[in-house]
Amino acid sequence: MGQDWDPEHYSRFADERDRPFVELLARVPDTAPARVVDLGCGPGRGVLAMARRWPHAEISGVDASPAMVQAARAAGASAEVGDLRAWASVDRPVVDLLVTTATLQWVPGHLEMxxxxxxxxxxxxxxxxxxxxxxxxxxxTLRREIAARPDYARHLAGVAEPAAHDPVDYLAVLAATPTPSSPGCPPPVPGPPWRPCPRTCARGSSRSSPPPCARPTPGPPWGWCCPSGGCSRWPAADDRSVARGPQEVPAPHTVSSMPARVRSTNLASPKPEPGGKPYATGIDKRPVPSIEVFAPGPSYGDGPGVVADHVGDEQHHGGAHKAVYAYAREELDHWERELSRGLSDGTFGENLTTEGIDLEALLVNQRIRVGDDVVLEVSVARTPCSTFAGHLGERGWLRRFTERGRCGVYLRVVAPGTVRAGDAVEVLEPPDHDVDMRVAFAAAMGDDEAAARVVAAGCLPRMYHDRLAARLRARG
Structure with missing residues (x-):
């Protein structure tokens, strides 16, 4: 990697470049690492993001570009100039977490490294x-075609070309590498790139305890068992990521044992409404390093409570009571098993993907503190709509989601500010009633017994309260 980089030009697309890093970091077990190294750290944004998640860790970056390292240091990151091949070949102290994102494609022979x-x-x-x-x-392909033209080719001789291998090749090398904790695994069975294995390692083997190494079995939801006893949460073929290490996934109806936290913050990637309605929907959200939350106006149409987010259906979304939407990673994992497909953070339209907290057990109007400054308040239940069904494209989706009874939570913004991936979530004092989000969701979806409890508690905003009260009166 002898060429140098322009940090200013590189950072013009910082949000887009950060997304793969944020998604990869969200897959790393929260084990409080003491020493972390980012290989190919660029201008240091990844180093700084990890420092926010693990403030007590020693976190540093390595990059072959002096200009990039200078920019990283100017931003407050610890970084050094170094060639990745040399770094890998020198005997040095081991690290707890080694991260490299969108870098190895520039290193010739990186598979063997x-x-x-x-x-x-x-x-x-x-x-x-x-x-x-x-x-x-x-x-x-266009870039290569233009670079091959005579006017350009004479200036570009010797410029490095990026290259990557098939995901199965990466997996085979990693799985066959002996580690101090394992003699190694047999190579994977040839076949297409394996999909996520949300709950099992090899056919029928529970992830609640470290399984033996085994070959991957064709067909979802099985996957490849890593030497460490963890499981590669294997994404689609065009996202060639590996998060190697133990990754316990909670059983249904439970939350993870890690402290409650924001796993990822997500913003809309607008796309046409799947039912052909005349607006772009913001239900498809993608991870970003952080979001700014604030209290919008009181009504639908007053927009989201997240800066730069997008609301398409202004008749039913936006406003103070639906300022921010949160959904649990544990539930996405459940639906990965049920649907036999990968579901990335933000897929259900959530601004906050959480871990370690039972969102539906929160009481209506209960407050949570996120990070140091932001305070949010549980408001109303999400009711699944046709846009949600069209976005997922699963038969009977509205019925299945409703029967599951776990809708996530809409939140008001009490104290605005910045929410970052990795921020701790603290549940504050409960209000003086016992209506949690499970009951509120059941009431919204037609359960009269639940509706009577909600109306008696008087905990919902006036419009929602009056709607339930009118329904109960109409049914006698």
């Missing part, structure tokens, strides 16, 4: 890596 990288990770630690695999896309 992976065992050396893995040996730099202590037993029980994690190697988290992501390599883009989109080099056949039009943007890349």
């Amino acid at each position: 992976l065992p050396a990288l893995l040996r730099r990770v202590r037993p029980g630690g994690a190697l988290a890596m992501s390599v883009p695999g989109n080099f056949g896309e039009p943007s890349h």
Whole structure:
């Protein structure tokens, strides 16, 4: 990687470049690492993001570009100039977490370098890596065509070309690398890139305890068992990511054992409404490093409570009572099993993907503190709509989601500010009633017994309260 980079030009697309890093970091077990290294740290945004998540850890970056390292240091990150191949080959202290995102494609022979990288990770630690695999896309093919023209070719001789391998090749090398905790695994069975394995490692083997190493079995929801006893949450073929290390996933109706936190913050990626309605929907959200939350006006149509988010259906969304939407990663994991497909953070339209907190057990009007300054208040239940069904594209989705009874929570913004991925969530004092979000959701979806409890508690905003009261009167 002898070429240098322009940090200012590189950072013009910082949000887009950050997304793969944020998604990869969200897959890393929250094990309080003591020493973390980011290989290919660029201008240091990833180093700083990890420092916010693990403030007591020693976190540093390595990059071959002096200009990038200078920019990282100017931003407050610890970084050093270094070649990744040299870093991997030198005997040095092991780390708890080794991260590399969108870097290895620039390193010739990087597949053969992976065992050396893995040996730099202590037993029980994690190697988290992501390599883009989109080099056949039009943007890349056009770039290569233009670069081959005579007027350009003479200036570009010797410039490095990015390259990546098939995900199964990466997995085979990692799985076959002996570690201090394992003699290694047999190579994976040939076949297409394996999909996520949300609950099982190999056919029928529970993830509640470390399973033996085993070959992947064709067909969802099985996956590849890693030497550490964890499981590669294997995404789609064009996102060639590995988060290596133990990853306990909670059983249904439970939350993870880690402290309550925001796993990811998500903003809308607007797209046409799937039912053909004349507006773009914001239900498809993508992880970003942080979001700014505030209290919008009181009514639908007053917009979201998240800066730069998007509301399409202004007759039913937006306003103070639906300022921010939160959904649990544990529930996304449940639906991954049920639907036999991967569901990334933000897929259900949530601004906050949480871990370690039972959102539906929160009482209506109960407050939570997020990070140091932001305070949010549980407001109303999400009622699934046709846009949600069209977005998921699953048969009988509205019925299935309703029967599950876990809708996430809409939140008001009491104290505005910045919410970051990794922020702690603290549940504050409960209000003086016992109506939780499960009851509120059941009431909204037609359960009269639940509706009577909600109306008696008088805990909902006036419009929602009056609607339930009128329904109960009409039914006698």
